[in-house]
Amino acid sequence: MSNNVHPTAIIYDGARLHPSVIVGPYAVIHKDVCIDEGTTVGAHCIIDGCTTIGKNNNFYRFSSIGGMPQDKKYGGEPTRLEIGDNNTIREYVTINTGTVQDVGTTRIGNDNWIMAYVHIAHDCQIGSHTIIANSVQLAGHIHIGDWAIVGGGTAAHQFIRIGEHSMTGGMSAIRQDIPPYVLGAGQPYRPAGINSEGLKRRGFSAEQISAIKEAYKIIYMRKLSTEQALDEIKQYQEQHPDTRTVLQPFLDFFQTHSRGIGR
Incomplete structure (x- = not known):
């Protein structure tokens, strides 16, 4: 031995x-x-x-x-x-x-x-x-993407997905999917913005973070259907080609989520 x-x-x-x-x-x-x-x-x-x-x-x-x-x-x-x-x-x-x-x-x-x-x-x-x-x-x-942070005492329902670079506050009850980059907490979990500080620490540029914030606003704050919001994000990508790479994980996640998105 x-x-x-x-x-x-x-x-x-x-x-x-x-x-x-x-x-x-x-x-x-x-x-x-x-x-x-x-x-x-x-x-x-x-x-x-x-x-x-x-x-x-x-x-x-x-x-x-x-x-x-x-x-x-x-x-x-x-x-x-x-x-x-x-x-x-x-x-x-x-x-x-x-x-x-x-x-x-x-x-x-x-x-x-x-x-x-x-x-x-x-x-x-x-x-x-x-x-x-x-x-x-x-x-x-459950699937959890790279660089995600899950706060203490959180309980997550089976089959959900937690996207890359997201951050969940402590004691959250997660019953639906959390997209990449999104910050939130609660029982049940509710989104509250994007994980800007985490993205800065990982080297995302101000322009990239601004694009992610715009995508978040389109999805969560403009009272659009998911299909309408995704179309608007795609249009934003076309108008700002340099954002395509950073926004694609967000789009892909919404097109393949399994348990619905908490909005």
Whole structure:
């Protein structure tokens, strides 16, 4: 056994750990788990299921990773959990594997900051660079885009989508999709503008932020139908070609949303 594995840890036969992986006291790693270099598994963590974990992740003590879905339809199928690189996963986080009713794989991207007591249910697809604050509860099949921030204590309904660069205030109840760039909060969640400060920090220009604000006004403040609003945003793109790239995620999201948009 590697010197990086505490003698009280249990590593099942078949588990594949890079020699650099650090495993703390009383951690349990099951047979179908693969962990790449530089990752730390804290004390009392359990990593289960068909789980693949990338490089330089840090699992704090008592997290439970790769458990079977909390779905009564689950019949023991060999579904998966895939976690990328450079993620921080704090105390008592639970992340479940997927189900055959969806893609069969729960996925976590890279460079995510997942705080204590977060639950990520089966088949969720989490992008990269997200912040998911303490006690967020994500039901099954939720998609979260890159750079999104979900405030502490938020509960999100199954199948919703949370767009890239959006920000949700704490204790929100999310029942419908949240488009990219949008800022909001509440029970139920209500939009309140765009995440201007976050966009500035990520290098969006003043012109790009102004274009996103205009799209937000068209959708939320002009009392247009969704179809009328999207047509007006497309016209705005044609009149301002340099905004096409930054507005396209907004348009694409509205054309493919699954549970309706909270307006």
